[in-house]
Amino acid sequence: MDDEQAPVGIDPTIPSVARMYDYYLGGKDNFAADRRAAEDFMAAVPNVRAVARANRDFLRKAVTEIAGRGVRQFLDIGSGLPTQENVHQVAHRVVPDAQIVYVDNDPIVMSHGRALLEDNPHTVVVQADMREPKALLDHPEILARIDFDRPVAVLLVAMLHFVPDDDAAAAIVAAIREKLAPGSHLVISHGHLGTTSTEQQTRAKNTYRPTSAGPLTPRGPAHLAAYTDGLEVLEPGIVPVQAWRPEFEGDAEVDLSKPGILGVVARVP
Template sequence: MTVNDPLVPGIDPSIPSVARMYDYYLGGKDNFASDREAAEKMIALVPNIRRLAQANREFLGRAVRLLAGSGIRQFLDIGAGLPTQRNVHQVAREAAGDAKVVYVDNDPIVLAHARALLADSSGTIVVRGDVNTPERILDDPDVTRHLDLSQPVAVLMLAILHFVPDDDKAAAIVGEFRGRMAPGSHLAISHGYTGEVGSRTDQQVRALYTRTATGSVKPRDHAEIMRYFDGMELLPPGLVPVSSWRPEFEGDAEIDLSKPTIIGGVARLPG
């Protein structure tokens, strides 16, 4: 099934999708003309957006590899996006063949592609869910059948919370997941970071995303994003640009928080 298949329900090809724009940044083909047009406008505003998207994807891989290697066997990926290379279940199973993964998204194309990809992948399922209603995700019978939430789980929230514009609501969403996580669970988050972005660029970026199906985007500062890890133990090197989080090459380890970027971190729930 492709984005050109008119039988995929719930899709308006004239409205850009953040998942399909992200796919375009990563060099994917599963996008419409409206997605490409919006993405190109974003590239004009933030010329390094393609590299940021790739760095975010690489951060996800390193975080999953670390967590699977340290004993985590359950992964809940919120806002998973379109399948690409080195997906969560593939990385996790390199370290732990018995790892279980649930992908969650609300984009019909993401769901169609993920289900097609995972049809023959035991231990991995995809469910429809919205980050704005975390309790529905956590109580979804498919999720609770597949994952044992009384045992440690890794909740992955990569580049999704900046699409929740209300600060208190975004914090409450993360708090709902934290409150249901067993001791020893982990939370991985990446988020758009304001840095010293000029107000004009910030306003232009926000205006562009108001025309997407998601409807908004809000980068946040370091303290606002740190709030999501309240009560947890942040793993070294802390909340840093995703390209600087345990990079494979030593030269990428320099931490520069002066510029707009995507920052990320992984934290453990003690107990």
């Protein structure tokens, strides 16, 4: 995309986290401002592209596992721009009639998602904001697809680190958990900066300050443990996303000193 192609109502000079993530993954749905911000973040966190790919792999593996357990409803909050191995593509390989609801508040995500899924009867894209969890969970378009009295998988993949206040992030998770029936699953991945220097952490966090989402707030395993307290945490627990059921032996290493993304999948008993 270039500035001249920006849809009405979109300011291409303000970086978007969804479009920055698209750039990390090698996509083309991004503007010059997104690329500049992404390159700044990559200078502070050089492994971000590998981490972004590992995060997508984590999503794929988590959805495959949950669909294999018989869950037929998926709510992906903060779905981002469509790319390869989206939730509906993964889930439908296991459960062809699974209901998939994508939620985002980025107008470009809405436009791309709706165009891609126009002819898919089991998938819909809804505009809502995770920072207003009650409104999101009571959204009529979501309730038309998701029956919260039955097991549902809720995904918060690389989203909560855009909520700066710890209590607010915990409240979002608590509101979601309150809606989940037994057999439901919660999938969370969250950025952390390990033991990098204070200067590097400040630079990484502030790179996102000009974006529509605001600066990053990294959190560690203790926060994810609190989010999933009382749930049945699936093996291997809270680990870097590349170490969640790794497909290659070299990815099994758990090194929390390096910046990256932590992942966890938990079941409601």
